[in-house]
Amino acid sequence: MTFRKYLVLAGVTVFGAAGDSMLSHGMKQAGNISLHHLPSVILAVLNPYVACGIVLLLGFIVLNMNALSWADLTYVLPATSLGYVLIALIARFVLHEQVSLLRWLGIALISGGVGFVAGGPMLTSHSHEDPESPLLAKDARNGAPTNGAPAAEVVSGGRES
């Protein structure tokens, strides 16, 4: 896996966590919103924290789509769940909130899950629909009719990192 791909996964994690936190902080400042007072939604968007959160979440969506173009869903989701850990650590060390023992256990489990998936291959599937897909091109060159060959190739690629 290249440095650039690590950077994208880190971006998904950080943008998602930061965007959620900003949005949550801003919405607490903006107050309750009900369906009967829709103009209050527009006012909420004018809150700088909410606006910043939305921009960060747009960045998250673009980076997430980027990651999904070269890695499995079952790789990207656990790998980027470190965002939950990030939020808890920010709550503890920046906002000085109390983090209970159960939460620390949750942080440990998520980190363990990320470790498990990070050691494995990044991509085990590829599109059968797109003839220009680079993975499919390799597939055709190898003359392999099944998923096996490209997966093996990607496996070795994943372990280089």
Added chain:
Amino acid sequence: MKHAYIWGGILAITFFSVVGDVLLARAMKQVGDVHALWRRAGFWTVVARVLSNPNLFLGIAAMSVAFFSLLFTLSWGDVSLVAPAAASLTFIGNAFAAKIFLHEKVDRRRWIAAVLVATGVALLAG
């Protein structure tokens, strides 16, 4: 009865989140590695290829339904139950759906990762 509404809501959020995630992942797999495509054909080709994929818009629609289901469910139940329960179940649901619909090889390593992360997310709410 209220419990039935809340858990029905949580299942609806989970279902539409999984459908959205799978469709988005499928769309991006059809587009192919965007880094390689960008190098080969340029930025605007990537944009055109992504925006011309119907699965992308179906995925976004499903995610929107999930978001509104979340809003409705939050009016019945506590955020400290609804959000982590839906997030946890989505991790497990995605592992199943990715195996069935995206033909990903969800091996033991990935199952363990999905279960650990799902349990961890549920505990973070505690």
